[in-house]
Amino acid sequence: MSAADLITSAPDREPARHSLLTRIVIYGLLVIFAFVYLIPLVVMVMTSLKPLDEVTGGNMFALPQHLTLEPWIKAWGEARIGVSDTAGIYGYFLNSIKMVVPAVLISTVLGALNGFVLTKWRFPGHKIVFGMMLFACFIPFQSVIIPMAVILGGLGDIGRSLIDLTGYSFGFGSPTVNLVIVHVIYGLGFTTLFFRNYYEIFPTELIKAAMIDGASFFQIFRRILLPNSTPIFIVTVIYQFTNIWNDFLFGSTFAAGDQAPMTVALNNLVNTSTGVVEYNVNMAAAIIAAAPTLFVYIVGGRYFVRGLMAGAVKG
Amino acid sequence: MTALEISALRKRYGALEILKGIDLTLEEGGFLVLVGPSGCGKSTLLNTIAGLDSVTSGEIRIGGQIVNGLHPSKRDIAMVFQSYALYPNMSVAQNITFGMEMRGIPKPERDKAVAEVAKKLQIEHLLARRPSQLSGGQRQRVAMGRALVRKPSVFLFDEPLSNLDAKLRVDMRVEIKRLHQTTNSTIVYVTHDQIEAMTLATKIAVLKDGEVQQVGTPAQIYDEPANLFVADFMGSPAMNLIDGTVIRQGGETMIRLDRREHPPIVLPVPAGVVADRLPADGKVIFGIRPEAVNDSESIDRKAKSVSKFEANVEIVEPAGADTFVVIHVAGKELTARMRSDTSVRVGESHTFAFNLDKAVLFDPATSARI
Amino acid sequence: MSSITAPIAAEPRSRVVLRARLQDWLPRLVLAPSFLIVLVFVYGFNLWTVFLSFTNSKAFANTNLIGWANYEKLWNWTFETDPPSGWYTALVNMGIFGGLYVVFCLVLGLTLAILLDQKIRGEGILRPIYLYPLALSFIVTGTAWKLFLDPRIGLEKAMHDWGWTSFHFDWVVNPRMMIYCVAIAGIWQTSGFVMAMFLAGLRGVDGEILKAAQIDGASAYQTYRRIIIPMMRPVFFSALVVLAHMAIKSYDLVLSVTGKNPGGAAELPSTFMYSYTFTRNQMAVGSTSAVIMLMTIAAIMVPYIYSEMREKPQ
Numbered sequence: 001m002s003a004a005d006l007i008t009s010a011p012d013r014e015p016a017r018h019s020l021l022t023r024i025v026i027y028g029l030l031v032i033f034a035f036v037y038l039i040p041l042v043v044m045v046m047t048s049l050k051p052l053d054e055v056t057g058g059n060m061f062a063l064p065q066h067l068t069l070e071p072w073i074k075a076w077g078e079a080r081i082g083v084s085d086t087a088g089i090y091g092y093f094l095n096s097i098k099m100v101v102p103a104v105l106i107s108t109v110l111g112a113l114n115g116f117v118l119t120k121w122r123f124p125g126h127k128i129v130f131g132m133m134l135f136a137c138f139i140p141f142q143s144v145i146i147p148m149a150v151i152l153g154g155l156g157d158i159g160r161s162l163i164d165l166t167g168y169s170f171g172f173g174s175p176t177v178n179l180v181i182v183h184v185i186y187g188l189g190f191t192t193l194f195f196r197n198y199y200e201i202f203p204t205e206l207i208k209a210a211m212i213d214g215a216s217f218f219q220i221f222r223r224i225l226l227p228n229s230t231p232i233f234i235v236t237v238i239y240q241f242t243n244i245w246n247d248f249l250f251g252s253t254f255a256a257g258d259q260a261p262m263t264v265a266l267n268n269l270v271n272t273s274t275g276v277v278e279y280n281v282n283m284a285a286a287i288i289a290a291a292p293t294l295f296v297y298i299v300g301g302r303y304f305v306r307g308l309m310a311g312a313v314k315g
Numbered sequence: 316m317t318a319l320e321i322s323a324l325r326k327r328y329g330a331l332e333i334l335k336g337i338d339l340t341l342e343e344g345g346f347l348v349l350v351g352p353s354g355c356g357k358s359t360l361l362n363t364i365a366g367l368d369s370v371t372s373g374e375i376r377i378g379g380q381i382v383n384g385l386h387p388s389k390r391d392i393a394m395v396f397q398s399y400a401l402y403p404n405m406s407v408a409q410n411i412t413f414g415m416e417m418r419g420i421p422k423p424e425r426d427k428a429v430a431e432v433a434k435k436l437q438i439e440h441l442l443a444r445r446p447s448q449l450s451g452g453q454r455q456r457v458a459m460g461r462a463l464v465r466k467p468s469v470f471l472f473d474e475p476l477s478n479l480d481a482k483l484r485v486d487m488r489v490e491i492k493r494l495h496q497t498t499n500s501t502i503v504y505v506t507h508d509q510i511e512a513m514t515l516a517t518k519i520a521v522l523k524d525g526e527v528q529q530v531g532t533p534a535q536i537y538d539e540p541a542n543l544f545v546a547d548f549m550g551s552p553a554m555n556l557i558d559g560t561v562i563r564q565g566g567e568t569m570i571r572l573d574r575r576e577h578p579p580i581v582l583p584v585p586a587g588v589v590a591d592r593l594p595a596d597g598k599v600i601f602g603i604r605p606e607a608v609n610d611s612e613s614i615d616r617k618a619k620s621v622s623k624f625e626a627n628v629e630i631v632e633p634a635g636a637d638t639f640v641v642i643h644v645a646g647k648e649l650t651a652r653m654r655s656d657t658s659v660r661v662g663e664s665h666t667f668a669f670n671l672d673k674a675v676l677f678d679p680a681t682s683a684r685i
Numbered sequence: 686m687s688s689i690t691a692p693i694a695a696e697p698r699s700r701v702v703l704r705a706r707l708q709d710w711l712p713r714l715v716l717a718p719s720f721l722i723v724l725v726f727v728y729g730f731n732l733w734t735v736f737l738s739f740t741n742s743k744a745f746a747n748t749n750l751i752g753w754a755n756y757e758k759l760w761n762w763t764f765e766t767d768p769p770s771g772w773y774t775a776l777v778n779m780g781i782f783g784g785l786y787v788v789f790c791l792v793l794g795l796t797l798a799i800l801l802d803q804k805i806r807g808e809g810i811l812r813p814i815y816l817y818p819l820a821l822s823f824i825v826t827g828t829a830w831k832l833f834l835d836p837r838i839g840l841e842k843a844m845h846d847w848g849w850t851s852f853h854f855d856w857v858v859n860p861r862m863m864i865y866c867v868a869i870a871g872i873w874q875t876s877g878f879v880m881a882m883f884l885a886g887l888r889g890v891d892g893e894i895l896k897a898a899q900i901d902g903a904s905a906y907q908t909y910r911r912i913i914i915p916m917m918r919p920v921f922f923s924a925l926v927v928l929a930h931m932a933i934k935s936y937d938l939v940l941s942v943t944g945k946n947p948g949g950a951a952e953l954p955s956t957f958m959y960s961y962t963f964t965r966n967q968m969a970v971g972s973t974s975a976v977i978m979l980m981t982i983a984a985i986m987v988p989y990i991y992s993e994m995r996e997k998p999q
Contacts, residue, residue, distance in 0.1 A: 018803065018905065026800055026803055026805070027805070029796075029800055030797075030800050030801070030805065030811055033797060033800075033815065034811055034814045034815070036873075037814050037815055037817070037818065037873065037877070038814055039833075040826075040829040040830060040833050040873070041817075041829070043829070043832065043833055044828075044829050044832070047832065055838060056837075056838055058846075059842065059843045059846040059847075060832070060833070060838060060839055060840075060842070060843050061843050110718075110719050113715050113716070113719075114715075114716055114719050116712075116715075117712040117713070117715055117716040118716070121712030121713075123712070123713055127994065129716070129720055130994075131990060131991070131994055132720075132723060132724075132728070133719070133720065133723050134990055134994075135727075135983075135986060135987065135990060136723050136727040138930055138982060138986045138990075139727060139731065139979060139982065140933060140934050140955070140975065140978045140979055140982055141934070142936075142954075142955055142958045142959070142971075142974075142975040142978055142979075143730070143731050143734045143975040143976065143978060143979040144726065144727065144730035144731060144734065145962075145975075146733070146734055146737060146746065146962060146968060146971070146972060146975070147729075147730040147733040147734060148726070148730065150746060185722055185723075185726045185727075186726075186727075188719055188722065188723060189723065189727075192719065203398055203400065205396040205397065205398050205400035206400045206401075206402060206403075208362075208365070208367050208387075208394070208396065208400065209394065209396060209400035209401075209402075209461075210402070210413070211366075211367065211386070211387045211388065212365060212367075212387045212388055212392065212393065212394050212414070213388060213413045213414030213417050213461075214386075214388030214389075214414055214417035214418055215388075215413070215417050216708065217708060217711045217712060217715070219417065223402075223413075224402055224404075227404035227405075228403055228404050242820060245822070246821070246822030246823070246824075246825075247822075248822065248823065248824050248936070248937035248940075249936050249937065249959075253963070263822050263824045263825075263937070266824050266825065266828065267824050267937075267940065267941055267945075270828050270831070270941070270944075271940075271941075271944045271945045279832055279838060282828060282832070283828070283829075283832065286824075286825045286828040286829060287825075289822065289824070289825055290820070290821045290822065290825045293820040293821065293822070294817065294820050294821070296820065297813075297816075297817060297819075297820035298813075301813055301816075304816075304819075304820065305816065305881055308819065308878055308881065309881065309882065309885060384705060385705075386705055386708070
């Protein structure tokens with residue numbers, strides 16, 4: 001039973017015998033905590049549904065008196081982000097999607113193959129290889145960001161020469177492509193870890209049986225492993241999606257201006273120093289930025305937790 | 316004709332030697348059981364035959380052909396695994412024909428083969444199901460079906476019954492025996508269960524620490540164990556092994572078993588013992604199976620050599636068909652397998668008898684049978 | 686399943702053997718690109734950054750080695766308190782933020798986990814509420830908390846509206862207190878995760894041990910204090926390691942809670958590195974701080990990974 005399954009399954013123990021008073025205290029504390037965890041989100045949502053004068057003049061805990069979707073419309077299509085000419089955050093939302101989807105898919109598939117090799121086709125030194133890949137999960141990105149900037153700058157130069165030569169950059173220097181590359185590279189450690197731990201307990205006899213049946217390496221992977229890997233695929237995809245969507249450091253470093261991902265745009269919108277601060281629009285934009293990952297969390301909460309646990313405590 | 320021939324096979328993992336020079340042959344239609352305690356190398360040996368483990372040195376021939384470098388799928392073998400290893404994402408029919416599919420055999424032919432095997436194993440009604448929808452016994456049958464459909468020259472079984480409950484295990488054991496008899500197939504079968512070994516095998520190889528201790532028919536292994544290990548390992552309850560001394564009495568060589576409260580038991584040397592191989596220091600180990608110890612009136616009438624003695628009964632264990640009686644001889648517990656209606660009582664003294672036709676002697680220094 | 690070492694006798698099978706050899710090497714070939722990528726982009730780049738920290742690179746990377754000068758500079762800055770150097774502020778803030786973040790996440794996480802483990806009705810609703818902040822990006826979290834704590838429209842104003850006019854809470858705009866707000870937002874975001882780790886640990890405790898404790902007459906409180914919580918040591922250790930490394934890597938949260946870190950008041954090593962490298966054109970100094978971050982994390986993670994991998998020998 002995995003750690004995440006432990007959380008969601010009720011323990012097979014006698015119910016704790018508490019007095020009524022103790023019960024009331026326990027429930028009281030839990031409800032207060034729940035309130036504290038929820039309140040920022042509630043305030044965000046309420047603020048985003050109020051006209052600006054109600055935000056600046058009224059109480060943030062008060063329910064909206066004039067419900068309005070104006071801030072949402074403004075955030076999505078009209079708000080000016082930093083110094084950019086592009087209006088609204090929808091363009092940045094699309095940037096994030098264009099970057100996240102390939103990055104998640106590529107890193108997940110590579111992780112699955114790596115996990116397969118590291119558990120079922122072991123070679124001398126497989127543990128060192130895995131340990132080295134695992135450490136890659138935890139490095140501070142500050143320690144790779146300068147060389148990465150140099151390399152990506154080089155790719156940009158290649159792209160410009162290609163445009164001069166052929167009129168087309170073939171993706172060289174494109175911020176979206178750059179971010180896909182970066183996220184695939186620095187996501188590999190985690191995806192490999194997830195699949196390795198999953199395949200570690202995948203019965204090796206099935207692989208042996210398939211070998212006797214004459215299946216090749218890739219046939220075993222495709223016909224035996226993959227059809228039985230759905231849960232870990234969901235876990236990995238959710239984990240990678242959440243991480244990459246929420247990334248800020250790489251996005252702000254390697255994709256400027258109109259090409260920036262959602263988180264960078266949100267930060268620029270919120271911390272713009274010119275004009276009146278439109279809190280309601282900021283909150284609407286923040287909720288839009290959070291919506292995809294929150295949606296994934298609500299739909300696949302179980303897998304979400306499993307990924308979190310796998311990323312922290314191995315196995 | 317020889318179906319399987321293993322010569323001087325060695326397998327090393329780093330400094331650890333798992334198989335230390337194994338020589339075995341199996342003729343076509345034979346049923347070889349590899350038996351031994353866990354860690355003895357029997358599963359590794361099976362895996363090297365299958366090609367799932369590489370070998371360090373030595374040769375494996377299947378049907379006369381060296382298969383050392385061949386991929387498992389090219390060795391003309393089929394394997395039934397302990398966990399059955401059914402592909403969980405495929406139906407029973409797909410499981411059975413996956414190997415044929417990998418070899419590019421067209422679908423109509425596969426369908427025909429699967430129908431044939433399903434009929435033989437009576438699993439026709441299960442073909443569309445997934446492994447998770449099957450009971451343990453049904454999974455076992457499907458795993459056998461997957462092996463059968465290949466029509467290999469050698470079947471390999473890796474502890475196939477150890478995941479089943481006691482009753483089903485007996486049923487499936489009979490099933491496997493019937494399969495062997497009706498198809499006359501060649502089988503190598505790994506187990507740690509010596510009853511499975513005795514009931515199924517035409518030939519047993521007892522392994523310990525990567526070495527073959529004895530190869531022989533079940534009767535040879537049981538009645539003439541090559542050494543103390545085989546004697547102790549095969550048979551349940553285990554063979555009684557008691558320290559004894561060789562003495563000369565009236566020009567005859569005898570074996571004396573010393574006891575504390577009773578006078579020593581003095582026995583003639585059992586038949587089959589080569590007298591001049593008795594160790595010089597006179598120390599021997601006397602081995603006798605529980606069924607060759609009985610009360611004096613129930614001892615086998617056909618026994619040529621019987622030796623009687625008095626002993627106190629310590630424990631009586633009724634086991635249904637038999638009753639096991641524990642007595643003490645020469646500081647060791649000695650178990651007698653007696654009739655269920657035996658009259659012995661705990662604490663009472665009783666006259667017991669050894670059927671010396673079935674007794675053996677071992678040299679404690681080499682542990683080999685004399 | 687490694688390579689077949691025994692010699693092959695039959696000559697015409699050499700092609701078969703070649704293909705078998707390829708099949709043997711295929712898995713390693715499949716893994717190789719990923720490993721190579723990690724080798725270059727993680728280990729290679731780290732070494733590159735280490736190299737840069739010994740140069741006098743400014744806006745662009747150069748190769749003029751100047752020895753330990755950058756490290757000496759940071760070392761001197763560490764003790765430059767009046768006026769505080771950026772690096773000194775970053776270290777002090779790291780201590781405040783990291784300490785609060787780790788301690789409060791552990792305490793809150795364990796408390797919530799124990800409370801939730803009392804056969805609570807409605808656990809299925811409560812648990813996701815404690816965990817949802819994890820799905821948000823730090824930028825969103827920061828935006829929300831910045832609004833919530835903003836004295837002009839947030840908590841302080843709400844309290845004044847409700848008649849508690851002496852209530853004063855302006856930390857988020859007070860440069861000296863900003864870092865505490867970052868810690869509050871961080872704890873809010875991550876404590877649910879620690880709760881999940883502890884809950885998994887608590888649920889993993891063998892029910893028979895608890896039955897034995899009951900028979901021994903231990904009260905619920907004693908059972909937790911004497912038996913269950915001591916058994917949580919490995920979880921506690923894992924959580925500590927994960928939290929410490931997250932605290933060191935924290936970057937986005939500072940920027941969003943404080944509004945781009947005005948005047949460097951809420952400086953952390955991560956923001957220090959970024960501003961020296963990309964806005965102050967002192968790439969070598971930035972690299973040096975990055976190397977120090979890397980070394981600190983390595984000192985925490987390497988023993989942890991090593992012990993985790995040793996515990997499950999294959």
